[in-house]
Amino acid sequence: MQRDRTHHQRATRCSPSAVHAARPFLALAIIITIATAHGLLAIGPQTPDYRETIPGTTVSFDLVRVPGGTLDVDGTPVTIAPFYVGKTEVTWDMYDVFALGLDTPGTQPEGTDAVARPSNPYGAPDYGWGHAGYPVISVTRQAAESYTKWLSQKTGRVYRLPTDVEWSYLASQARQTDRLTTERLEALAWHRENGSSRTHPVGAKAPDRLGLFDLFGNAAEWVTTADGALVTRGGSFRDEPEVVAGSARATQDWSWNERDPQLPKSRWWLSDGPFVGFRLVREMQE
Numbered sequence: 001m002q003r004d005r006t007h008h009q010r011a012t013r014c015s016p017s018a019v020h021a022a023r024p025f026l027a028l029a030i031i032i033t034i035a036t037a038h039g040l041l042a043i044g045p046q047t048p049d050y051r052e053t054i055p056g057t058t059v060s061f062d063l064v065r066v067p068g069g070t071l072d073v074d075g076t077p078v079t080i081a082p083f084y085v086g087k088t089e090v091t092w093d094m095y096d097v098f099a100l101g102l103d104t105p106g107t108q109p110e111g112t113d114a115v116a117r118p119s120n121p122y123g124a125p126d127y128g129w130g131h132a133g134y135p136v137i138s139v140t141r142q143a144a145e146s147y148t149k150w151l152s153q154k155t156g157r158v159y160r161l162p163t164d165v166e167w168s169y170l171a172s173q174a175r176q177t178d179r180l181t182t183e184r185l186e187a188l189a190w191h192r193e194n195g196s197s198r199t200h201p202v203g204a205k206a207p208d209r210l211g212l213f214d215l216f217g218n219a220a221e222w223v224t225t226a227d228g229a230l231v232t233r234g235g236s237f238r239d240e241p242e243v244v245a246g247s248a249r250a251t252q253d254w255s256w257n258e259r260d261p262q263l264p265k266s267r268w269w270l271s272d273g274p275f276v277g278f279r280l281v282r283e284m285q286e
Contacts, residue, residue, distance in 0.1 A: 050084055050282070054094070055154050056103040061094055062087040063282055064211050071169045080169045084282035085162065088202035088213045089135040089221060090147070092126060098150050115150040118143055118268040122260050127274045133201040135219040135277040141230050141252075143268045144222045144278040151280070158283040164223045164249075166281065167233040171247060174208035174215050180245040189217030191244040195237030199274070217244045219277030236275035 049065035063084040070077045097103050099118045125138035139147075141161075148159040162170065180188065187206045190199070195217065203213040215221075217239070220232035235248030252273075260271040270276055 052155060052157075052282075054097055054103065054151070057097050059093050059097055061091075061280075063280070066170065066173070066210065069169065069173070071165060071172060073165060073168070078165055080166060082284050083166065084284065085170060085210075085212065086280040087211065089219055089277045089279050090144075091202055092131045092134055092136050095136040095139070095147060098147050103154065115146055115153065118146075119266065121269040122262070122266065122271045125269055125274075127198070129198045129274075130201065135199055135202055135214070137199060137219050137274045137277050138270045139222075139273075139276065139278065140266070140268055140270055141222045141224075141278075145224075147278075148280065157285065159280050160283070161222055161224050161278060162281045164225045164231060164233065167221065167223045168247060170210065170212070170215060171234070174210045174212060176209055178246070180216065182241070182245075185216070185241055185245045188215075189235075189241075189244050190214070190237045191217045191235065191239055191241045192237065193241055197237065199237060199277075215279075216248075220248070220250060220275055222276065222278040232276055238275050 050063045051060055052063065053060040064087050066083055066085050068080050068082040070079055072078075101117060121138065126134065127137070144161055148161060151159045175184075185191070186194065188208055189205060199219055202218070205213065205218075207213055208215055216234050218237060220236040220239075221234050223231055223233050225231050230252035232250050232252070233248060235244035235250075239248060252270075256270045256273040256276070257265045258272045260266055260269070
């Protein structure tokens with residue numbers, strides 16, 4: 001009996017070399033567990049649910065499917081239908097195709113269905129911070145909406161800006177709380193204290209729980225509103241961390257286009273709005 005017990009103990013005891021070999025895997029498992037618990041790893045989709053390539057180009061972008069649900073708005077439950085949303089903010093790569101006519105080299109589209117293209121900006125709209133892979137900035141909401149109309153015509157699918165309520169729903173799903181903790185904010189967002197007063201390449205921070213990048217901070221994002229107010233959501237690199245951590249919301253004022261010498265001011269560009277961009281929504285189709 002004693003011999004059997006000794007044999008069992010020897011058989012189940014790990015050798016020092018086996019324990020040493022297992023340590024990296026145990027450490028990795030602990031790190032993943034802690035990161036997930038603190039929301040530093042996305043638990044949403046890590047691969048795009050849909051990839052769109054702009055016809056006539058090699059430019060593509062990814063979208064994530066957002067399930068429908070209900071959002072409490074001032075004490076009233078509002079039903080949100082499912083939709084696709086851009087995994088990142090619209091980049092210069094995507095916007096240049098529209099603004100520079102790269103989809104129609106040498107020609108300009110004509111006819112009643114043609115969408116007007118942006119005029120030349122006053123100064124460099126990217127401020128020299130970076131272009132390829134960076135969020136488009138300095139664009140008016142009208143310009144953003146014109147882009148979605150153009151993209152819809154190009155692809156045959158319905159693209160638009162998110163509504164104010166849809167953006168709030170995205171944020172609630174991405175946060176899972178009323179506010180981001182300091183630790184999660186640092187992992188997800190560029191803001192006044194870490195953004196170096198400029199935008200950064202999309203996707204440089206961690207994805208949120210929906211698998212989206214830069215929903216909070218980096219560039220603020222245009223939304224549509226029921227009353228037509230010019231509103232952005234999410235905050236930007238110029239906003240304080242506590243603003244970005246919550247439900248940042250700003251309304252355009254005169255300072256966003258102060259240096260534009262044109263009268264009336266440009267309907268395409270914000271001369272002093274290098275913190276303003278946008279994200280796409282694609283409607284679900286049967």
